[in-house]
Amino acid sequence: MPEKYHLKTQAVPPRLPRVGKFGVVDWQEDCARCHNCVKKACVYDRYRHEAEYIRTLQDVDALYFDCMGCFSCVQSCTKNLLRLSINPEYEALGNTYWTPEIIRTTWLQAETAKIPVSGAGYPGPFSGPGFDSMWTDMSEIVRPTRDGIHGREYISTAVDIGRKRSFLGFAGGELTGEDSPLVSIPMPLILDLTSPRHTLPSLEPCLVETASRTDLIALIDAASWPVAGVDPDRCLPHVAFYLRPDGPQVPQEVLKKTRLVEIPDGRDVAKAIRTLKGQCPGLVVAVRVQLDREGVQRAVDLANSDEVEVVHVVADPNGNEVGQDKPRFIKDMIRQIHTSLIETGRRDEITIMAGGGIALPEHMAKAIICGADLVTINLPLLIALECRLCSQCRPGMPCPAKLEQVDRGYAVGRMTNLIAAWHDQLIEVMGAMGMREVRRIRGDVGRAMFFEQLEEESFGKLFGTRRES
Amino acid sequence: MASFSVPEESLREVLPENTLRTRVPQEQVAREIRPAPGRYRNEIAKTLIRRSEACVRCGLCVRLCPHGVHVDKPGYKYFAQPRLDRCIGPACEKTDHYCVARCPQSALHKVENPMVKAMGDYRWTGDMILATWKMAESGDLPPEEFGFQYQVGNSGGGFDRLRLRFPERPPVDVDEGQIDTGIELNNRRDGRPTIRIDVPWYGGGMSFGSVSNVTQLAKARAAVAWNTFTCTGEGGYMERMRPYDDHVITQVATGLFGVREETIQRVPIVEFKYAQGAKPGLGGHLLGDKNTVSVARMREAVLGISLFSPFPFHSVYSIEDHRKHIDWIKHVNPRALISTKVSTPTDVDMVAVGSYAAGTHIVHIDGGYGGTGAAPDIAKKNIAMPIEYAIGRVHRFLEAEGARDRVTLIASGGVRTAHDIAKAIALGADGVVIGTAELVAMGCIRCTRCESGRGCPRGIATTDAQLSAEMDVAWGTQRIINLYNAWRKELVGILRRFGMRRVTELRGRTDLLMHLDYSNDVRVKP
Numbered sequence: 001m002p003e004k005y006h007l008k009t010q011a012v013p014p015r016l017p018r019v020g021k022f023g024v025v026d027w028q029e030d031c032a033r034c035h036n037c038v039k040k041a042c043v044y045d046r047y048r049h050e051a052e053y054i055r056t057l058q059d060v061d062a063l064y065f066d067c068m069g070c071f072s073c074v075q076s077c078t079k080n081l082l083r084l085s086i087n088p089e090y091e092a093l094g095n096t097y098w099t100p101e102i103i104r105t106t107w108l109q110a111e112t113a114k115i116p117v118s119g120a121g122y123p124g125p126f127s128g129p130g131f132d133s134m135w136t137d138m139s140e141i142v143r144p145t146r147d148g149i150h151g152r153e154y155i156s157t158a159v160d161i162g163r164k165r166s167f168l169g170f171a172g173g174e175l176t177g178e179d180s181p182l183v184s185i186p187m188p189l190i191l192d193l194t195s196p197r198h199t200l201p202s203l204e205p206c207l208v209e210t211a212s213r214t215d216l217i218a219l220i221d222a223a224s225w226p227v228a229g230v231d232p233d234r235c236l237p238h239v240a241f242y243l244r245p246d247g248p249q250v251p252q253e254v255l256k257k258t259r260l261v262e263i264p265d266g267r268d269v270a271k272a273i274r275t276l277k278g279q280c281p282g283l284v285v286a287v288r289v290q291l292d293r294e295g296v297q298r299a300v301d302l303a304n305s306d307e308v309e310v311v312h313v314v315a316d317p318n319g320n321e322v323g324q325d326k327p328r329f330i331k332d333m334i335r336q337i338h339t340s341l342i343e344t345g346r347r348d349e350i351t352i353m354a355g356g357g358i359a360l361p362e363h364m365a366k367a368i369i370c371g372a373d374l375v376t377i378n379l380p381l382l383i384a385l386e387c388r389l390c391s392q393c394r395p396g397m398p399c400p401a402k403l404e405q406v407d408r409g410y411a412v413g414r415m416t417n418l419i420a421a422w423h424d425q426l427i428e429v430m431g432a433m434g435m436r437e438v439r440r441i442r443g444d445v446g447r448a449m450f451f452e453q454l455e456e457e458s459f460g461k462l463f464g465t466r467r468e469s
Numbered sequence: 470m471a472s473f474s475v476p477e478e479s480l481r482e483v484l485p486e487n488t489l490r491t492r493v494p495q496e497q498v499a500r501e502i503r504p505a506p507g508r509y510r511n512e513i514a515k516t517l518i519r520r521s522e523a524c525v526r527c528g529l530c531v532r533l534c535p536h537g538v539h540v541d542k543p544g545y546k547y548f549a550q551p552r553l554d555r556c557i558g559p560a561c562e563k564t565d566h567y568c569v570a571r572c573p574q575s576a577l578h579k580v581e582n583p584m585v586k587a588m589g590d591y592r593w594t595g596d597m598i599l600a601t602w603k604m605a606e607s608g609d610l611p612p613e614e615f616g617f618q619y620q621v622g623n624s625g626g627g628f629d630r631l632r633l634r635f636p637e638r639p640p641v642d643v644d645e646g647q648i649d650t651g652i653e654l655n656n657r658r659d660g661r662p663t664i665r666i667d668v669p670w671y672g673g674g675m676s677f678g679s680v681s682n683v684t685q686l687a688k689a690r691a692a693v694a695w696n697t698f699t700c701t702g703e704g705g706y707m708e709r710m711r712p713y714d715d716h717v718i719t720q721v722a723t724g725l726f727g728v729r730e731e732t733i734q735r736v737p738i739v740e741f742k743y744a745q746g747a748k749p750g751l752g753g754h755l756l757g758d759k760n761t762v763s764v765a766r767m768r769e770a771v772l773g774i775s776l777f778s779p780f781p782f783h784s785v786y787s788i789e790d791h792r793k794h795i796d797w798i799k800h801v802n803p804r805a806l807i808s809t810k811v812s813t814p815t816d817v818d819m820v821a822v823g824s825y826a827a828g829t830h831i832v833h834i835d836g837g838y839g840g841t842g843a844a845p846d847i848a849k850k851n852i853a854m855p856i857e858y859a860i861g862r863v864h865r866f867l868e869a870e871g872a873r874d875r876v877t878l879i880a881s882g883g884v885r886t887a888h889d890i891a892k893a894i895a896l897g898a899d900g901v902v903i904g905t906a907e908l909v910a911m912g913c914i915r916c917t918r919c920e921s922g923r924g925c926p927r928g929i930a931t932t933d934a935q936l937s938a939e940m941d942v943a944w945g946t947q948r949i950i951n952l953y954n955a956w957r958k959e960l961v962g963i964l965r966r967f968g969m970r971r972v973t974e975l976r977g978r979t980d981l982l983m984h985l986d987y988s989n990d991v992r993v994k995p
Contacts (some may be wrong), residue, residue: 008806022587043926043936044694069587070916070926075509080550085583105846115847116752119919119930120746121840121883121905126626135837138750138814138852140743140781194944362851425847431780432750432852442884449815462979463987 004153007188007214007420012413014415016386016401021104022067023087023099030079037082044068050461075317094389097130097318102359103139103383106418110384113417115424130319130329131363133451139434152427157438159188159259159374161351162284163309180309183217183259187423188364188374188438191218191381191415193242195317198268198382200404205229207381211238213412214419217260219376222250229408232257242288245272255280262312264296286310286353292322296333300340303350308457312353313337317379319357330357331370338371338443347443361425371443384418385411390440479798496712498694498946502608502954505947508912508940513588515599515615516558517580518551518568524576528534530568539568553582560614568962587629591624592838593885593905593915601886601952605910608951610959627857628889630985633963648961649971652736652900654877655806655830662804664737666697666900668957669972670890673881673904674720674742674810676704678755678776679842679919680908682931682936687945688907689713694946695953699901703753703778705767706732718808721798723752723900724778726768730801732816738831739798740808741791743781746839746882749812749853753778754843756921761932792827799828806830808879813837813859818866825867832867833902834859836882840905842930843920856882857896864897864977887959897977910952911945 014339023214056443067084074082093100105116127133135339137197162182169176191207194200204224211218212235220227241250243263250466255261255276265287273285287298291313302308315331321327334354341347354367355376364375383389386401393399430438441447481772482568483840506512518538526548530539538556540549558579559674561567569577600619603611611617621629654664679702692699693716700718701710705727710717710750721728722742733739744750755764755776765772780963785791795807808831809824811817821832836856841849848971860880867873881902893901924931928939960972969975983989 037673043923068916068918068926069914070918071584071588071914072509072926074584075507075511075513077511080511083582083584084587086587115845117756117843117845117920118849118917119842119911119925120915120917121592123592123915123917124631124850125591126624126838126855128625128959135854136852138744138812140750140811140814140816140820166592212560283959360847366851408679425845428751428845428847429568429852432748446815454854454858458861459984459987462861462982462991463984464990465988467986467988 005157005215005423006153006424007113007416009251009417009420010413011112011400012417013111014107014386015406015410018066018107019093019104019388020066020087021090021091021100022084031081032078034078036076041073041076043070043072059443069222095318095391097357098359098379098383098389103388105360106380106383107386109421110414110418113420115421115428127451130357131331131360131366134331134369135364135449136365136369136429136433137447137449138432152431155427155430155436155438157187157423157426157430158184159439160184161286161310161353161374163349163351166349172424181259181284183284185217185374186215187419187426188368188372189216189419189422190240190353190374190376191216192314192376192378194378195218195222198378198387198403200340201228202404202406203382203411206406206408206415208235208239209408209412210381210415211235213416214469216419219262221247223248225250225344226252240286243272243276252279258283260284260286260310262288265289265302269302270305273307284310286312286351287310288314290314290322291330291356293324295321296328296336296340299337299352300344303337303341303352304344304346308350310351310353311337312355312376314354314376315356317356318450329368330354334367334370334372335445342443359421362429364422365426365429365441366448368438368442369444369448373439373442380418381415384414493711493714495715496690496693498690498950500694500950500954502951503947504608505606505944505951506914507554507602507606507946512552512554512602513584513599514553514556514582515596515617516556516586517553517577517582518556518890519580520548520551521576521578523574524548524572525574530572530577533566533568533571535566557612557614558616560616589915592622592629592883593909594618594623597622597636597885598909598914601906601909602912602953603950605948608954610955620886622885626884627855628885628892631857631892632983632985633888633891633895634981634983635966636968639966639968643965643968643970645961645965648964648968649973650957650960652877652973655826656875656877657828657830658875659830661806661830662737664806666695668695668697668953669885669894669960670903670956671697671718671879671900672699672907673840674700674702674718674740675842675904675930676702676720676726676753676755677707678704678759678932680934681928681940682707682709682924683937683940683942683945684908684911684929685710686713686942687911687940687949689717690942690946691907691949691953692716694950697953698738701732703727703742704755704764706735707767708973711735715977720810721794722778723780723782724768724776726770726776726778733805734796734802736802737804738804738806738808740810740811740831740833741782741794741798741829743785744810744812744835744853745841745844746812746835746837746853746856747841748844748848749814749837750780751845751848751852754920756843758921759924759932761934764932777915788823788827791824795828808833810835813853813856813882815854816861817854818862821863821876821878822866822870822872825870825872829876830861831877831879833879833881834863835902836880839882856880856884856893860893860898861979862894868977887956887963890956891960891963891975892982893984894972894975895978897979899973899976907949908951910948911940912948941952975994 093103160182163180204227207218208230217240219240222243240260299311299313315330316322319330351373354372358375358377367375531541536555538551542549569579583596596618600611600617651667652669688699703722717736718738718740719732719736720740757773757775790983806831809829811835837853877899880898884901919925919930923933928936
């Protein structure tokens with residue numbers, strides 16, 4: 001039995017005042033001081049906690065919104081003075097893709113490492129764009145993990161990165177040919193480069209340390225090396241350098257201690273790979289391809305070439321095709337790449353990493369079902385550190401989330417917690433599908449249901465042509 | 470509340486040979502519609518009327534308002550808190566008794582209540598919750614002048630984009646009093662009892678543990694009043710439920726909590742729960758905080774630990790194994806009908822036909838957006854298909870296999886209103902199972918905090934003694950009875966407009982539906 005992947009976690013409280021969804025407003029004059037709201041109606045003791053919190057808070061510049069929205073205080077107020085409202089600060093979080101709900105749930109997971117659980121049915125829209133237009137399947141009766149929740153630790157989420165053989169060749173009873181190097185990580189997730197506006201010197205060591213602690217890999221710019229305060233021997237196997245042709249290079253002895261590197265797409269990709277392989281034969285080399293108008297075709301062409309073993313396709317932060325008025329979404333682009341490689345018979349030889357728009361653990365599962373081997377993330381890790389995607393990051397401007405001041409223990413703890421929660425949720429989804437290996441759901445669209453297809457099958461026959469929304 | 474003591478002559482019939490002969494008298498609950506006002510001091514209103522200091526307390530507003538919004542208590546210096554939940558808001562502006570316009574001091578101001586936006590969600594909008602409360606209070610449809618948009622939610626798909634396609638006038642004039650909303654639950658004609666319920670819905674499984682015993686009893690008593698059913702859920706069978714045995718479904722789920730021969734033998738229907746729409750493929754969850762002394766005793770479990778039901782039944786690998794399960798129950802209780810509750814995977818149609826072949830009487834499909842006491846958010850949102858897709862699929866497949874008229878198809882998972890019920894039946898279901906709507910009738914506000922700690926702050930989905938005591942059984946029963954009455958009234962109105970005398974005529978009539986996102990130019994044969 002292989003060793004089980006289990007992350008040790010502990011709660012890491014937030015540094016900043018929470019931004020909750022609800023707030024009690026309009027506390028009008030004429031309060032009778034009956035304390036119904038404080039002592040009786042609020043089963044969560046929120047009012048009392050709020051007072052304590054504000055008393056101990058050093059930087060009181062925000063109200064403490066941790067109301068659960070049950071309306072009990074509002075409806076029990078002796079004088080009917082209380083009103084409950086959605087907190088405008090909450091509504092201002094993120095953007096249309098990175099919704100306040102995504103940010104709130106990410107904060108919760110980063111703090112507790114727990115899977116978000118709630119009562120009542122799903123409260124959200126019926127479906128939506130992007131990943132919300134597909135549902136994962138489940139297996140009603142026949143299950144490979146027949147031990148209920150206690151069998152879930154036997155679900156493997158490990159993936160291999162690199163070139164794999166399509167078949168084995170033998171001559172005289174001996175295996176012919178040489179195996180390419182493979183990198184195995186216990187979860188289909190890589191910590192991606194942060195965008196230039198989010199790159200802070202204080203974050204690099206946290207990302208590297210988190211990758212080391214979670215046994216994953218962090219992609220960092222070669223210019224960042226050496227990363228201050230990290231143990232090279234321990235951390236280098238968990239670092240993948242992004243080597244720009246015109247940027248600083250990493251010493252060969254350092255490179256040899258890593259397992260994966262990434263280079264940008266370009267004319268001389270094949271030559272660059274050969275050079276790297278010549279220097280460090282044990283390295284797996286990934287090529288980063290931006291998913292712009294030519295991105296899908298370029299990814300397919302690279303994957304069909306002899307030199308390339310890993311293609312890392314990256315959409316914009318919202319998962320959209322870069323620079324297009326009517327962009328395709330990353331899930332559709334992944335499906336296209338995956339299907340094209342199946343047609344050429346190369347799919348099983350190549351590793352596809354996909355990034356951009358992966359905001360929730362379900363996106364990880366869905367991207368893999370659409371055809372990626374693994375996903376890469378960066379914004380969720382920043383959100384774990386209480387970034388609220390205010391888009392005000394400018395050189396010299398103070399960050400509202402004070403990301404430049406994060407303590408390493410806090411940052412590594414929060415990011416580890418988030419990764420652990422994502423891992424557990426991936427297992428939930430796979431458990432429901434009755435799948436034991438994440439490698440087996442790659443491209444298995446039979447394990448998913450797509451909005452367009454269900455609509456056509458269910459309603460197309462009954463109601464005619466679907467109108468464009 | 471009716472008395473629990475029942476005369477001797479109403480003792481139950483002697484049951485078949487190897488069925489437990491219970492001597493527990495069955496209680497009757499009257500189907501009476503009585504006002505059941507909300508149990509909170511302040512009801513939430515759509516509109517707020519603010520009174521400024523300019524008020525000279527002339528009392529004109531009190532005299533003008535026919536709804537009794539303004540309250541002037543004799544002997545008090547100031548007006549009492551207005552009954553804003555009675556205010557019809559914008560609809561009043563065109564009348565001659567609009568207090569804001571008529572106030573001689575211009576002391577009154579009307580504002581939209583910001584809380585309505587904070588209430589509810591895409592599926593259960595604030596309007597839908599408020600309207601359901603009104604129906605539970607009065608037993609009638611919410612008055613039109615309140616302007617509640619309650620027949621559809623705001624989810625942007627499924628039931629919320631489907632509409633009933635009414636003819637300009639009914640093809641046949643039907644007396645509403647003659648319209649039959651009842652359905653048969655045993656269509657197998659296999660010698661087992663024919664069970665008929667008076668409305669095409671029954672209450673979903675909510676375990677003792679996920680909800681309080683008060684909630685369970687209220688559901689059961691309302692089921693008696695309306696000659697329909699409620700389900701125990703997977704948490705055992707309280708002794709206090711026994712006077713309602715004839716209207717209870719015992720659920721057999723994978724954890725087998727509370728499943729004993731006697732609890733199977735007591736009831737007319739036994740439900741196998743293979744999966745639940747809110748968490749398909751994941752089994753049941755009861756977090757440790759809610760596993761209180763009484764819950765632990767009922768489930769024969771250790772106090773305070775989280776209880777997870779495994780998934781799936783470890784004795785079922787195939788339809789043939791499922792058949793063995795059904796045969797087991799049929800042997801233990803020779804008068805029971807069998808219901809099989811499954812979720813909605815891609816092959817839900819195959820599962821339904823397989824279940825029919827295994828001998829089930831009721832195929833109950835629970836869609837992906839169904840309710841729960843606790844489920845991982847990732848499961849609630851992402852696993853299995855919504856019920857709107859599954860109903861037609863299963864209905865058509867059963868028809869193609871020649872089994873449709875020999876099995877009862879029940880749908881659940883997002884059925885919130887009488888209009889949803891009509892749409893589900895028109896898509897192909899015989900009836901539906903409801904859950905959240907009953908809780909909303911009892912005051913649920915969909916805050917989604919049922920799962921942990923002391924549980925529901927509104928005393929419904931909780932096992933905390935203090936919180937459960939916030940609601941009493943008689944009130945809860947009446948609220949559900951009233952809601953059912955309002956729903957039936959609405960359903961009868963729908964059937965009358967279609968010129969139908971029986972709700973069974975509506976089954977599979979997709980030609981009476983239209984979808985707002987489609988061209989609707991396909992002629993479907995009735």
